[in-house]
Amino acid sequence: MADNQKIPFLDLASLHQELEQELLAIFQKALRTAAFIAGPMVEEFESEFSRFCGASQCVGVSSGTDAIRFALMASGVQAGDIVLTSPFTFIATAEAISQAGARADFVDIDRRTYTMDPEELRRYLEKNCVIDGETGHCLHKASGNRVSAVIPVHLYGQTADMDPILELASIYNLIVIEDACQAHGAEYFSRKENGWRKAGSMGRAAAFSFYPGKNLGACGEAGAVITNDAAVARRVRMLRDHGQARKYYHEMEGYNGRLDAIQAGFLRTKLPYLSNWNERRREIAARYGELLSGTSTGLVLPYEPSWSRAVYHLYVVRTEEREQLLERLTKAGIGTGIHYPVPVHLQRPYRLIGFKDDDYPVAESAANEVLSLPIYPGLTPAQQDRVVEEIAEFERSMERAFSVQPSARA
Numbered sequence: 001m002a003d004n005q006k007i008p009f010l011d012l013a014s015l016h017q018e019l020e021q022e023l024l025a026i027f028q029k030a031l032r033t034a035a036f037i038a039g040p041m042v043e044e045f046e047s048e049f050s051r052f053c054g055a056s057q058c059v060g061v062s063s064g065t066d067a068i069r070f071a072l073m074a075s076g077v078q079a080g081d082i083v084l085t086s087p088f089t090f091i092a093t094a095e096a097i098s099q100a101g102a103r104a105d106f107v108d109i110d111r112r113t114y115t116m117d118p119e120e121l122r123r124y125l126e127k128n129c130v131i132d133g134e135t136g137h138c139l140h141k142a143s144g145n146r147v148s149a150v151i152p153v154h155l156y157g158q159t160a161d162m163d164p165i166l167e168l169a170s171i172y173n174l175i176v177i178e179d180a181c182q183a184h185g186a187e188y189f190s191r192k193e194n195g196w197r198k199a200g201s202m203g204r205a206a207a208f209s210f211y212p213g214k215n216l217g218a219c220g221e222a223g224a225v226i227t228n229d230a231a232v233a234r235r236v237r238m239l240r241d242h243g244q245a246r247k248y249y250h251e252m253e254g255y256n257g258r259l260d261a262i263q264a265g266f267l268r269t270k271l272p273y274l275s276n277w278n279e280r281r282r283e284i285a286a287r288y289g290e291l292l293s294g295t296s297t298g299l300v301l302p303y304e305p306s307w308s309r310a311v312y313h314l315y316v317v318r319t320e321e322r323e324q325l326l327e328r329l330t331k332a333g334i335g336t337g338i339h340y341p342v343p344v345h346l347q348r349p350y351r352l353i354g355f356k357d358d359d360y361p362v363a364e365s366a367a368n369e370v371l372s373l374p375i376y377p378g379l380t381p382a383q384q385d386r387v388v389e390e391i392a393e394f395e396r397s398m399e400r401a402f403s404v405q406p407s408a409r410a
């Protein structure tokens with residue numbers, strides 16, 4: 001491959017070219033039957049995706065954000081409650097909490113996995129909360145509000161360490177909603193159950209996004225709630241459809257949050273490929289690991305604990321020289337991303353309600369140093385070699401600068 005050929009951060013066009021005929025057939029079917037809302041395409045996808053996740057219920061909704069909001073509301077989170085989550089996530093996790101009428105509070109992340117640190121969660125609950133003797137509710141001592149739920153985020157395609165989180169949730173009577181928006185097919189080894197569990201099958205409910213760039217992506221907006229709780233699924237079905245279980249009989253106020261039938265058809269077409277795509281992502285990640293640890297790059301590579309089988313939605317390295325490396329890769333025509341440059345608690349809406357610098361130092365330092373390299377099933381070994389060679393050359397140039405001007409890097 002020519003050195004000047006660009007390597008995109010993500011190549012969705014090639015993937016869709018391969019599936020073009022199958023996807024066009026779905027569109028044609030929808031046009032000919034005029035089945036645009038609900039119907040068999042949605043139901044078939046729901047039943048196949050719930051099976052994929054190892055759960056009994058799937059409710060298709062219009063986005064991952066709505067999936068989190070509906071999962072919270074349907075599981076019993078009330079207006080005024082506090083819901084705990086990670087500050088190192090896409091803002092949608094926290095937005096959905098506010099949209100459900102609750103208030104987000106944060107628990108810092110583990111510095112190696114970037115997911116919620118269970119020890120931090122324990123500290124938060126022990127320091128800030130008390131269990132009400134009468135109701136069994138977990139109350140926030142300072143505000144008196146109920147802390148009703150926790151949302152661990154399975155970031156970059158790797159689950160949070162769920163055993164200790166589930167154990168704390170059971171002690172403190174918290175509802176667990178998994179944010180699995182980046183983790184379709186990721187697996188977690190539960191020491192407690194001595195077995196592997198799929199992302200989305202461990203909490204009261206879980207939210208998935210099918211935003212186009214996800215491991216399983218729609219050709220537009222889409223999401224789903226996964227749960228083993230039939231009552232939660234029933235409430236989500238009503239919430240997504242104006243609060244009705246029967247047309248024009250509304251048991252509550254709901255939303256227009258349904259999964260579009262054409263998107264369901266596209267997702268159903270893609271789902272049989274997902275396991276292979278995930279396997280391919282794992283191979284690419286393993287190869288990055290081998291190649292990058294063979295160079296003297298000094299990059300911190302992704303950490304996959306023994307309890308995790310990650311699906312590498314993103315391949316994220318870490319370096320103090322992130323901005324320089326990003327600039328070099330950009331100049332070389334290599335696409336990168338930063339997920340995420342500002343942790344949620346330091347985004348304006350959360351600063352306005354009192355969050356500030358140093359509140360969550362692990363998330364804050366990660367936000368300053370993480371860099372996502374190209375990863376997608378179609379990334380070729382030659383492209384990968386070029387990414388690694390650019391990084392190695394960058395490091396050599398930094399070493400040269402270091403040997404000439406030692407103080408410059410101090």
Ligand SMILES: Cc1ncc(COP(=O)(O)O)c(C=O)c1O
Pocket residue numbers: 063064065066089090092093153179181182208209210211222223
């Ligand atoms: C961790 C996380 N949570 C929630 C969302 C929201 O999903 P959507 O964009 O489908 O609303 C995303 C999507 O990017 C995400 O990555």
